Amino acid sequence: MILLASATEIPFLTEIMVILGLSILVIYIFQKLNMPAVLGFLATGVMFGPHALGFVQSGEEIEMLSEIGVILLLFIIGLEFSIKSLVSMKKVVLVGGSMQVGLTILLSGLIAYFLGFGMNEAVFLGFLISLSSTAIVLKVLQDKGLMRTPQGRIALGILIFQDVIVVPMMLLTPILAGLDSNVAMSLFILLIKVILVIGLVYVSARHLVPRLLHEIARTRSRELFLITIIVICFSVAYFTSIMGLSLALGAFMAGLSISESEYSHQATGLIIPFREIFTSFFFVSIGMLLDLDFVIHNLALVALFTFGVFIIKFGIIVLSTLALKYPLKTGIVAGFSLFQVGEFAFILSRSGLETGLLNDNTYQYFLSVSILTMGMTPFLIDYGDKLAANLLRTPFKKLAFMENAVGNVVETDTDDLDELQGHLIIIGYGTNGHNAARTARKAEIPYVILEMDADLVKKAKDKGEPILFGDAKNTHILDHVRIHRARVAVVAVSDHHDALVIVSQIRELSKTVHVVIRAKTIAQSEELLIGGASEAISEEFEASVEVFARMLNQFLVSNDEIDDYIETIRDETYSAIHSNYHVYKRNAVEIAKLKTANIHIDRHSLFSEKHLCETKIFDENKVRVVGILRNGKLKKNFTGDTILREDDEVIITGSELNINFFMNQWEELNAKKMPDLDEVSGI
Template identity: 30%
Template sequence: METLTVILLLLGASVLSVVVFRRLNLPPILGYLLVGTLIGPKALNLLAGLSGAHYLAEFGVVFLMFSIGLEFSLSKLYAMKRIVFGLGFLQVMATLATVTAAAAATGLSWQAGVAIGGALAMSSTAVLTKLLSERIELDAPHGREVMGVLLFQDIAVVPLLILVPSFSQSPEQMAIAMGIAMLKAIALLAPVFLLGKRLLSKWFFFVAHGKSAELFVLNVLFVTLGLAWLTEAFGLSMALGAFVAGMLISETEFRHQVEADIMPFRDVLLGLFFVTVGMMLDVTLVLANWPWVLGVLAALLLVKFLLVFGLSRLFGALSGAAMRSGLWLCAGGEFGFVLLADVSTNAVAPPPVVQIVLAALVISMLLAPFIVQYSDRLVLRFTASEWLMRSLHLTNLAARTLSVDKHAVICGFGRSGQYLARFMADEGVRYIALDLDPDRVRQAAAAGENVVYGDATRREMLLAAGVGRARVLVVSFIDARAAERVLRLVRELAPGLPVVVRTFDEKDLGRLQRAGAAEVVPETLEASMMLASHALIHAGVPINRVLRQIRQTRAARYRTLRGFFHGESDHDDNVHDSEAPCLRSVSLHDGAYAIGKTLSQLAVNEQEVEVVAVRRRNIRTLEPSGGTRFEIDDVVVLLGVPGALVKAEGRLLKG
């Protein structure tokens, strides 16, 4: 019962801390570390009787290495080989050499220097990839460098996890142990790599034919833990076996399903691992050595920044991109904690040193999101060439759009953006597209598309694209946070410009509309309507009824499709219907009854008519509220059936 109480306290504290850290937009890893510190032997010591916690937590590392193996793609490595095995390799080796030299200068052994250097060389794959994705910078020059270096760091963890435990032995014993480990690895992994992919593909195909989700998950666990057990039985690391299992499965067609199935196990057990890492932290010892902690923290951030910056410049990057790469990669990462746990377990370095390095890593991960957030300002502040290049780029973009008026600005030139551009071109609507993938921009521009490299979430880029003269702006990528930033800038730069935003489903509908989107288009809704229309037609429903149903659904869902302005040609097009809702514009000239009164006072909406928009000084305001007060020369857009519209117009003009 006592053990159950402790586990419940552990789970409750973990849930609470992770919720708080997510609300603060900080990595949840830090929440787990905080929980571990509080319940650890140096604080409340709640897990004193729970001997299996550390062993269970090891499986968190096993599943983490498995998921890294799933991302390990030979084609990806080949495509990024220059960054991965050039910049990434040199960054890890330079950090190891620098920390080893510093350790020797302070009286530590070279083994401790290499082990701690390996821990400090790591950056956070989880945090940085998430930030790159949110900021739409995965395809930016610094984004590619960051991803390449992170990929090599993930690979480098595997030999380091094998190497660190041998450091507790004498140099002669270590050399023998490493030689034996190398032979064992070759003897075990050679047949696994030669036969594993073919056998695993057939085995997974056989299991998948069972059409059972739980059977598939059990099989994933069996393969992962089976290879981890096999490598441990050979005297190697369990993490190595899990990494190999991930690599083999990544080459099969079941990779994405496996990744989705394994994620809950990985995240829960990895959280438990970071709790055990937090238990290692002795707050009293850290506070007693706080100058050393701050010194190690400052050295970590400065040295890694300078190393990455210098190496990036050596590989031909411009100073701005090199500086961004250095700022992104200078903080520590989760694999640093994994290696420090091995350092502590095998007593490779003195406990006070481990505590100081551990505290510095935790603080650096806390600082990482803030460093990334201010990286652009720092680059512009200290890199003169960045100002010049950005000015030239903006000047060229502005020159291309200077003669363009009433055009469309397309943010994102992926598949959706390209389809949209073709529709625009077919209808004779000029457009300018902004995209952050340099390869895509180069190829599309060479084919004659009006697309330029640029970040739509930057004020100066939108100004150069001519948002002040544009007729519409479309956010064609799916990223609610980035779309909100674009909407905020558009509200400042061109308040009357309608913005259409693409989103995956309707969960972000409310906040995007509140941010100022004229329309939000969910992919799931459109896909469902198309599926329904085809299915109903094949089910024998007349096509005119299907089209009417789709039209009514869209009209109810999309504000800008609710009704239309009637004209004489509507009779010829067979679209006139006396009971169908339509739109009507009413101009409030001097003397109109509605001038000076609010929408609530006029009670127009109570007459089966809706005021959908008000145009004032050529600026359209969607969804006017009850407190909207009408002024001279306002244009009121009404939606309703023809008979009700006549009454509402009379109410506005005559009272």
Template identity: 30%
Template sequence: MATEQSLILDFTIVLGAAAAGGYLANRLRQPVLLGYLASGLIVGPFGFKLLSDVSQIKSLAEIGVAFLLFALGVEFSLAELKRVKDIALQGSLLQIGLTTALVAFVTIILGWASGLSQGIFLGVVLSLSSTAMVLKTLTERGEINTLHGQIMLAILIAQDLALGVILAILPALQQPENIALALGIAIFKILVFVAVAIALSKWIVPRLISSFAATESNELFLLAVIALCLGVALTTASLGLSIAMGAFVAGLMISEIDYADQTLAKVLPLRDTFASLFFASIGMLIDPVLLIHNLGLIIGLVLLVMVGKALIVLPIVLRFGYSLKTAVVVSFGINQIGEFSFVLALEGWRLELISQQTYLLLLATTAITLVLTPMWLDSAPHLADSFNHIPGLTNFLRRFSAPKTIFMPERMSNHVVVAGYGRVGQVIVKILQSQGYPVLVIENSEAAAQRLRLHQIPYIFGDADSELVLEKAHLQTAKALAIALPDPASTRLLLKRALSIAPQLDVIVRSHIDSEIDFLTQMGAREVVQPEFEAALELGNHLLKTLGAEESHIRSVINAIRTDKYISIRPE
């Protein structure tokens, strides 16, 4: 009984400390996993030694790894990958391969790696980026649907998919002298396992899950999902592969069936709980004295990773025909080390591919790169613009900023320029064309450019905020400019540059957040539209009609709200 109470006490201490650490990190606008790591350090053997049995907590943390990878498998979407599939697949393979090669070369030359196997392992660990951190940062900045946001997420999804394969072939690195044979055996095991998994996911798993769902019992459904996740994970462990890979494949089995969303909704609370336990258990391994003594080495590793990965990603994105600005933002967005590198590093330590000291150095390096990611993303657009003003580089870089394709008459006048051909831009173009007004679209997505060509709509393919692109848009003779870009930073830069070319131009801008309305107006926008407020006005319009208000009164109320830039309806 005392042992059971001891485990409950340890479990409570870790979860309580993780909650406090995560809350503090959130208040400081840092990733919550850094709070989990810190909480583990504080309560662990190198901190206040509050736990009586750390090994039991680490055993429970294994479930966190399984649920983490299982949820990733359920969330994985082939549809998302198809949108930018070329750079997602080819680009991510290039990035992982080149990063692994560079890190292996540098670490072996400098003596940080004891051999080729360890060098390759370190390269693979450092090649992965943080899907959670990048997704959170893009969401906060309103840049999920931007071109650079889509490219980043596509590469990250491909990296996450590669993680399953990496975990499977990791044991082969234990036998560097027979690595070809070991890899062959590992790949054979993977193929057999995947074949069985595909068969199960096609004929058995959907029927099994639907049977439990038909009971309309939440607890039975959840028990079935947990049993599937842990059962497949233990199967891969018995084959000499990793628990993490099995959990990921179990998630993939469910990802394409009708109950995927319901499964994810049930598993997420468990995932978040046990994942916090996993990251806290990693924090328990951190020896602060060791980190302080190696602070210079850690800073060097951070610079090597973040600068090195950015220099690798930059030419890869340019190679696929994207602009310099897009390439810089993407390279600065995914140059950190990801949360799944913790899983890999822990697995490598268990397999004795790295020492405990190297493992701790990797943890510290990963944590610092995650903290720096938002700052690097903030500086990326400004750095891309400054490149164009560096003597000697200007002529070389102009070809990356210049429009890639121009599908329009040589001369245009009295036209409306529409920047962005997403959902909002497409509606604007349809309205203008239905009334017979000439339109010119500026767009940097190849998929959108194909639709424009198909419908014979004049367009310029390039970044709308590029000076070279705007020079081709005949803004001096245009009637108006409608800015419907998903990126707030590009919106502001485009507005500034457009008005510098044509100061009297009538510019209407889509605002992303409330605080931008006044700022864009002060910059010179003739009209600033906030989509959520406009939707609310239309709903209010309909309700007032239903309640019997006069049409003229309704128009005066709505016009007054629009005239004062939504001030009367903005949240306090």
């Protein structure tokens, strides 16, 4: 017998329902106003929390759900990085993080001291102000695809340092309050714990987790894979928690341990829906802390303190970024990302209240400034580049001398996938997928493969294939392989329902990619075409065509007649299910009639060292540049800004008539004496 608990037996069920219901309304309005969803959740907490309309009361249950949201957020961030990339960031973490935290504590502590706070209270306020919001910053950066940019890497590195340094700060809090004096031993024990956790994560990432996930993936059970990922996440987070470190840091470490395997992208795609729902509780719970009456009655001071915090943290982050040898603009954009006071400061502030380092009045000012700076963050990240460009036109640009003194560093530690453009995506690595990949490789077409068979992925990876373990029914996976920038997607999966879902997900992300898909029957082909496929090839029909072609061949029917029969049958069959079939056929006929030619760019050529967009002769003669042979390598990805170099071979295509007209004009132009550049620029 199943017993159903009533809402009264689950007290926080009502609050969950109210929070989510109100969030729908508020976020809908914010989306219509083109405002970030994060602000919608914060606004929900502010408006309907205990200090305003009172629809939702703050409770331990809501805080617990919000903590799960932060854990899942940091877990996904860890998944998207690797230990190798993190090691490459050690300078950002250690130098940038220590400089930002140290200078912020020093400067804000001095200001607080001159405002009348005691030395210990001033240092503690410096602790609070030095911490930024891991949850909000990383959420916004991730949503906008900025995690792998220089400013994204700086933000992550400094936030990691802050997440670690908050533990010593909590150990120092009772000492500042005069309640404990054995700080040296506490810090030594903390150091041992950190080394132990890092060692465990390293061993897990290199040896344990990849093997475990490979065995789990071989079962092809989505449920088992998901549960395993969640258990790994919460186990490591729990381990770091009992070691005296933060849950969020443990979740990040858990993500890192999986990031070294080929299953990280699939794991990310499965976890994202859970992250979204739980992080919403976190942002709502933060908004619920704000006392609107206090802000209204002390608006001038709250605004002044908020501006002061912004100036202090923004300036120090810019200086820290310049010290790391990044450009000034990167420092400005990073400053707009990390100026706020974060969630770990809330945890630390409670310790300050309990030990007497903060009084109620100071705590309310701290909360007001923190939440206001959090609310400003999505806007300043969104417009960071534009604001930085405007600042660089002002006297602020004089700081550029520091940039020149330390030199510039441009980090491009990104996956090869970031460079893909106009590529082929092969979904499924069975016979059809394997043949498609082999053909693409021979034709030098850039491609990437998605496959759900763990053994196939491992074997193909060992052979050097660009293959990922991932479910193409997940939009995160499709986005990761840059479906919106692909030219063609070949769907070579055997399950018809899966194929329909994949086509639907592809069309949700891209309306332009050409989707070629296989189907077993004509009826399935028609269904796939209606669902969004560009071309659907029926295995049953094509097999029947091959059968009767070989039959006719045995009856000594000529190959030309057989080709005519095949064309007639294909016309009748495919035109009945595909409204654009005749368009494809006409295009194929026209392509078959195209001719190609090569032109050599020598030192005296009119177009040597000129951009392609300046060479109007190609458009005027209706011929198209399809490739540039340079230094023995074929360059297929080019734009109007591509410069033609000496000894380039430009490959053009067009109708025979247009090619002939072009070649005649080309020879005439190059036979003439080299005119002035001004005369040539209009050619």
